[in-house]
Amino acid sequence: xxxxxxxxxxxxxxxxxxxxxxxxxxxxxxxxxxxxxxxxxxxxxxxxxxxxxxxxxxxxxxxxxxxxxxxxxxxxxxxxxxxxxxxxxxxxxxxxxxxxxxxxxxxxxxxxxxxxxxxxxxxxxxxxxxxxxxxxxxxxxxxxxxxxxxxxxxxxxxxxxxxxxxxxxxxxxxxxxxxxxxxxxxxxxxxxxxxxxxxxxxxxxxxxxxxxxxxxxxxxxxxxxxxxxxxxxxxxxxxxxxxxxxxxxxxxxxxxxxxxxxxxxxxxxxxxxxxxxxxxxxxxxxxxxxxxxxxxxxxxxxxxxxxxxxxxxxxxxxxxxxxxxxxxxxxxxxxxxxxxxxxxxxxxxxxxxxxxxxxxxxxxxxxxxxxxxxxxxxxxxxxxxxxxxxxxxxxxxxxxxxxxxxxxxxxxxxxxxxx
Amino acid sequence: xxxxxxxxxxxxxxxxxxxxxxxxxxxxxxxxxxxxxxxxxxxxxxxxxxxxxxxxxxxxxxxxxxxxxxxxxxxxxxxxxxxxxxxxxxxxxxxxxxxxxxxxxxxxxxxxxxxxxxxxxxxxxxxxxxxxxxxxxxxxxxxxxxxxxxxxxxxxxxxxxxxxxxxxxxxxxxxxxxxxxxxxxxxxxxxxxxxxxxxxxxxxxxxxxxxxxxxxxxxxxxxxxxxxxxxxxxxxxxxxxxxxxxxxxxxxxxxxxxxxxxxxxxxxxxxxxxxxxxxxxxxxxxxxxxxxxxxxxxxxxxxxxxxxxxxxxxxxxxxxxxxxxxxxxxxxxxxxxxxxxxxxxxxxxxxxxxxxxxxxxxxxxxxxxxxxxxxxxxxxxxxxxxxxxxxxxxxxxxxxxxxxxxxxxxxxxxxxxxx
Numbered sequence: 001x002x003x004x005x006x007x008x009x010x011x012x013x014x015x016x017x018x019x020x021x022x023x024x025x026x027x028x029x030x031x032x033x034x035x036x037x038x039x040x041x042x043x044x045x046x047x048x049x050x051x052x053x054x055x056x057x058x059x060x061x062x063x064x065x066x067x068x069x070x071x072x073x074x075x076x077x078x079x080x081x082x083x084x085x086x087x088x089x090x091x092x093x094x095x096x097x098x099x100x101x102x103x104x105x106x107x108x109x110x111x112x113x114x115x116x117x118x119x120x121x122x123x124x125x126x127x128x129x130x131x132x133x134x135x136x137x138x139x140x141x142x143x144x145x146x147x148x149x150x151x152x153x154x155x156x157x158x159x160x161x162x163x164x165x166x167x168x169x170x171x172x173x174x175x176x177x178x179x180x181x182x183x184x185x186x187x188x189x190x191x192x193x194x195x196x197x198x199x200x201x202x203x204x205x206x207x208x209x210x211x212x213x214x215x216x217x218x219x220x221x222x223x224x225x226x227x228x229x230x231x232x233x234x235x236x237x238x239x240x241x242x243x244x245x246x247x248x249x250x251x252x253x254x255x256x257x258x259x260x261x262x263x264x265x266x267x268x269x270x271x272x273x274x275x276x277x278x279x280x281x282x283x284x285x286x287x288x289x290x291x292x293x294x295x296x297x298x299x300x301x302x303x304x305x306x307x308x309x310x311x312x313x314x315x316x317x318x319x320x321x322x323x324x325x326x327x328x329x330x331x332x333x334x335x336x337x338x339x340x341x342x343x344x345x346x347x348x349x350x351x352x353x354x355x356x357x358x359x360x361x362x363x364x365x366x367x368x369x370x371x372x373x374x375x376x377x378x379x380x381x382x383x384x385x386x387x388x389x390x391x392x393x394x395x396x397x398x399x400x401x402x403x404x405x406x407x408x409x410x411x412x413x414x415x416x417x418x419x
Numbered sequence: 420x421x422x423x424x425x426x427x428x429x430x431x432x433x434x435x436x437x438x439x440x441x442x443x444x445x446x447x448x449x450x451x452x453x454x455x456x457x458x459x460x461x462x463x464x465x466x467x468x469x470x471x472x473x474x475x476x477x478x479x480x481x482x483x484x485x486x487x488x489x490x491x492x493x494x495x496x497x498x499x500x501x502x503x504x505x506x507x508x509x510x511x512x513x514x515x516x517x518x519x520x521x522x523x524x525x526x527x528x529x530x531x532x533x534x535x536x537x538x539x540x541x542x543x544x545x546x547x548x549x550x551x552x553x554x555x556x557x558x559x560x561x562x563x564x565x566x567x568x569x570x571x572x573x574x575x576x577x578x579x580x581x582x583x584x585x586x587x588x589x590x591x592x593x594x595x596x597x598x599x600x601x602x603x604x605x606x607x608x609x610x611x612x613x614x615x616x617x618x619x620x621x622x623x624x625x626x627x628x629x630x631x632x633x634x635x636x637x638x639x640x641x642x643x644x645x646x647x648x649x650x651x652x653x654x655x656x657x658x659x660x661x662x663x664x665x666x667x668x669x670x671x672x673x674x675x676x677x678x679x680x681x682x683x684x685x686x687x688x689x690x691x692x693x694x695x696x697x698x699x700x701x702x703x704x705x706x707x708x709x710x711x712x713x714x715x716x717x718x719x720x721x722x723x724x725x726x727x728x729x730x731x732x733x734x735x736x737x738x739x740x741x742x743x744x745x746x747x748x749x750x751x752x753x754x755x756x757x758x759x760x761x762x763x764x765x766x767x768x769x770x771x772x773x774x775x776x777x778x779x780x781x782x783x784x785x786x787x788x789x790x791x792x793x794x795x796x797x798x799x800x801x802x803x804x805x806x807x808x809x810x811x812x813x814x815x816x817x818x819x820x821x822x823x824x825x826x827x828x829x830x831x832x833x834x835x836x837x838x
Contacts, residue, residue: 069788073795077745110785267728270736271799300799301786310729317689326496366529367720367803369488376492380690380719384786385804 001045001394003027008050008360009374010035012350013057013335019374025055027356030394035350046396052364053388054374056331057348058117058139058357059304060338063204063242063263063292065123065145067103069110070095071297080210080272088297092124100125104132107302112138112398114303114384117357117391120240120263120292120342122177122204126161134168137397139357141342143177143204148188155195162199171393173343174199178234180206181217181225189232196237202343203234207241207262210274214246226251235260240341242292245269245277252285261288261341264333266310268294280315280324290341291333303384308334312379327379355393362388362400420464420813422446427469427779428793429454431769432476432754438793444474446775449813454769465815471783472807473793475750476767477536477558477776478723479757482623482661482682482711484542484564486522488529489514490716499629499691507716511543519544523551526721531557531817533722533803536776536810539659539682539711539761541596541623545580553587556816558776560761562596562623567607574614581618590812592762593618597653599625600636600644608651615656621762622653626660626681629693633665645670654679659760661711664688664696671704680707680760683752685729687713699734699743709760710752722803727753731798746798774812781807781819 003026010023012035026034026044034040075087100123111119118139121129126142133140142161144154158176165172176199178184178192196203208214208225217225226247229235235258244262247255255262264279282289291311293302312330316322339348347355361382363369368377368386390398422445429442431454445453445463453459494506519542530538537558540548545561552559561580565573577595584591595618597603597611615622627633627644636644645666648654654677663681666674674681683698701708710730712721731749735741758767766774780801782788787796787805809817 069785072789072791072800074791076792076795076799077742079741083741106785106788113785267732270732271741273735273739273741275739276736296800300795301802303786303802306725306728306802309725313686313689314733316692317695320692320694322502322690322692323496323498366488366525366532367722369525370491372491372493373495376495376719380495381491381715383720383722383725383802383804385802 001029002043003046003048003391003394003396004040004044005048005050005055005360006039008053008055010350011054011056011331011374011378013332014349014351017351023055025350025358027391027394030356032350032352032354032356032358034352048360048389050360053360053362054378055350055358055360056378057335057350058359058390058392059115059334060290060342060348061111061116061119061292061302061304062240062290062338062341063265063294064107064119064121064302065295066107066119066121066129067095067100067123067125068295068297069107069302070099070103071295072300074297076300095124097125097128101128101132104129105136107296108132108136108138110302112136112390113387113400114305115359115361115387115390116302116304117359118338118342118347120204122179126157127164130161130164130168130172133172137171137392137395139171139392141173141175141202141204143175146176146178146188146192147183148185151188151191155191158195169393175202175204177204180209180213181228182213186221186228186232189229189234193233193237201237203237203239205229205234205239205241207244208246208251209243209269211246224248224251226254230254230258238343240290242294243269243274243277244282245275247278247282252282252287256285256287261290261337263290263292263341264311265292265294266314267307268298272298276314276318279311280319283329288337288340289333290338304334305382305384305386308379327375330379331375356391357393358391359387360389361386420448421462422465422467422810422813422815423459423463424467424469424474424779425458427472427474429769430473430475430750430793430797432751433768433770436770442474444769444777446810446813449775451769451771451773451775451777453771467779467808469779472779472781473797474769474777474779475797476754476769477778477809477811478534478753479709479761479767480530480535480538480711480721480723481659481709481757481760482684482713483526483538483540483721484714485526485538485540485548486514486519486542486544487714487716488526488721489518489522490714491719493716495719514543516544516547520547520551523548524555526715527551527555527557529721531555531809532806532819533724534778534780534806534809535721535723536778537757537761537766539623541598545576546583549580549583549587549591552591556590556811556814558590558811560592560594560621560623562594565595565597565607565611566602567604570607570610574610577614588812594621594623596623599628599632600647601632605640605647605651608648608653612652612656620656622656622658624648624653624658624660626663627665627670628662628688630665643667643670645673649673649677657762659709661713662688662693662696663701664694666697666701671701671706675704675706680709680756682709682711682760683730684711684713685733686726687717691717695733695737698730699738702748707756707759708752709757723753724801724803724805727798746794749798750794775810776812777810778806779808780805
């Protein structure tokens with residue numbers, strides 16, 4: 001299928017191309033065939049008038065637990081230990097595969113409807129999340145969360161997941177997720193690294209989310225979590241670490257040396273009272289920093305527009321410097337940096353040859369008027385609901401106003417959501 | 420006119436009534452006639468099915484500069500001095516009354532469409548903002564911003580504004596706004612206090628927004644801004660102070676003693692790198708704290724749902740305590756506390772006899788599913804665009820899906836916005 005979008009403001013997220021007003025974007029199959037100001041010749045199956053809209057790469061939610069939509073607003077304003085042990089863990093203990101499937105449907109619908117085209121998941125029953133993702137057409141990298149007690153089972157599950165995904169659309173990939181240093185002993189971390197090497201997988205883990213995690217790790221191993229992971233060989237594999245709230249300069253240098261990526265989750269870090277990660281410093285050191293929502297139980301939504309705005313203002317306030325993390329930098333975190341953090345080098349820009357994951361954001365709303373600066377409006381003024389079209393792999397998988405049928409069915413069947 | 424809403428989840432914001440599931444809400448004229456679980460007898464002109472929706476008091480934006488929508492995304496990611504002196508002030512110097520009228524229309528539409536039913540404004544040409552507010556049906560308290568150079572002109576304008584509003588709908592009130600201690604000399608502050616006393620007006624000012632403001636005030640007057648205002652008699656008038664980022668304990672005690680209210684503007688304070696106000700401490704001291712967006716030039720939208728979420732998570736993160744400012748407390752700041760801060764004692768709750776300013780929030784979206792806790796979902800998961808109905812003074816002034824005609828006209832004429 002071929003699609004032409006015309007008269008659109010193309011926010012390419014490519015430093016050389018920048019923002020192109022009144023642009024044409026041509027899509028052939030699952031790739032972007034053209035972005036520029038000249039009308040491309042030939043016939044297109046679909047033509048979309050992009051007037052009054054901004055086109056940009058689809059957002060990449062680089063750290064989430066998608067089926068935790070089931071726990072949205074289930075427990076809030078509580079101490080971390082009470083939250084985890086009285087509410088979240090007991091709920092999760094009863095989760096069934098079918099519930100994870102429906103939780104994944106809700107979460108994926110929410111993401112597609114708010115402009116996220118690719119996600120990095122870590123949770124249980126990832127075969128069910130894969131089924132939901134295939135049905136709804138999103139791109140993603142799926143990871144079974146691994147702790148000591150379930151290591152063997154999860155490695156087996158991961159092997160099966162690799163097979164399942166191999167027979168799918170090609171939009172899904174599989175990674176491996178040792179949960180964190182406080183739930184995985186060194187031997188578990190080493191086994192995960194060996195498994196990742198054997199199957200050619202990326203690693204996705206939690207790292208230095210809380211001060212307690214750091215203190216306990218130092219007490220038990222005489223090392224920071226980053227140092228422990230290094231000692232266990234995790235950095236011999238391409239690695240993406242979520243949170244990084246309590247990284248020392250030395251930790252950051254280890255991450256940099258090993259080309260590891262960090263995913264910033266500012267909403268979750270504030271809401272759970274973890275703290276504020278030193279993102280401008282990580283970026284200054286040349287580390288790839290992406291952006292994520294974390295699960296809906298600690299956010300409580302999956303809106304990457306909210307995450308971008310918070311990221312863009314939080315560090316200005318904390319560092320008392322209004323020039324840090326300008327809007328373009330934040331948009332990169334949520335697009336091309338996210339793609340890199342998930343192992344894609346042909347995703348996250350509107351650029352010829354790149355995968356055709358893109359969104360159209362409708363500026364016909366008072367909160368986006370006037371439009372002095374499209375990039376600023378996208379980061380500081382837009383909301384997830386402003387997304388009018390979401391395209392993944394060259395297919396339009398969401399169109400605003402066409403979703404009500406499925407919403408009212410409470411996500412029990414999702415076929416109508418596809419157009 | 421009489422309106423009945425049925426089968427709605429009523430989030431009353433009254434501590435005694437709490438949240439009432441499957442409630443009926445009856446409106447007679449401009450007042451709430453009934454809230455409860457019994458169907459009220461009699462005939463109603465309009466009946467609204469509130470199934471799957473939450474009803475709550477309309478949001479009160481307790482500090483903004485509404486016509487600054489014209490400067491939305493006009494200047495971002497800059498140092499405060501460059502931002503003010505190279506961009507904002509030169510732009511404002513050229514503003515015409517007609518531009519302020521259209522900027523006000525955009526801002527008021529944005530507020531009504533995102534659930535704000537009452538606003539506290541401070542800007543130029545408030546007679547134009549009053550015209551726009553009367554046309555679109557919002558409630559508000561309007562204040563000409565006063566600085567030394569324009570004191571006499573502005574007091575005269577305020578007198579005219581009082582006359583204009585007297586002949587209007589009754590939804591608008593007038594206050595007086597000495598801008599701040601760094602733009603108003605003590606003599607100006609004293610004149611404003613005397614004028615406010617003469618006309619029975621409330622005061623609305625900026626207070627301790629930045630550390631520089633505090634330091635300069637200490638240097639010039641040997642007092643904190645709060646102490647200087649006290650010395651000039653400002654606290655003999657009911658006073659609402661925006662920001663309060665750099666209040667000392669002694670300043671807070673002065674505010675408390677004088678029943679002054681503080682308006683928290685977390686987005687603006689972070690984006691302009693002003694800092695983080697000590698809101699939990701102010702609340703603990705028993706000071707009325709409301710919530711505001713500030714102007715669109717430093718936010719860059721007027722979405723009180725965003726402001727609530729940020730308020731709810733920011734202080735947890737900064738104080739490293741996930742239990743501070745629970746969702747219900749934040750909702751109070753944005754409703755009943757806002758009403759009090761603007762001088763209303765019959766606004767901001769769904770309660771018999773209160774003014775009928777309310778909104779219906781549509782939960783038929785994946786990002787609000789499931790609904791374990793309506794209050795948490797409203798504060799942590801909802802967005803401005805989820806508002807389906809906005810009622811002010813017993814009139815439905817916004818209904819989602821009915822606004823496109825006027826949006827596409829770029830707000831040049833606004834009559835169609837009313838239903």
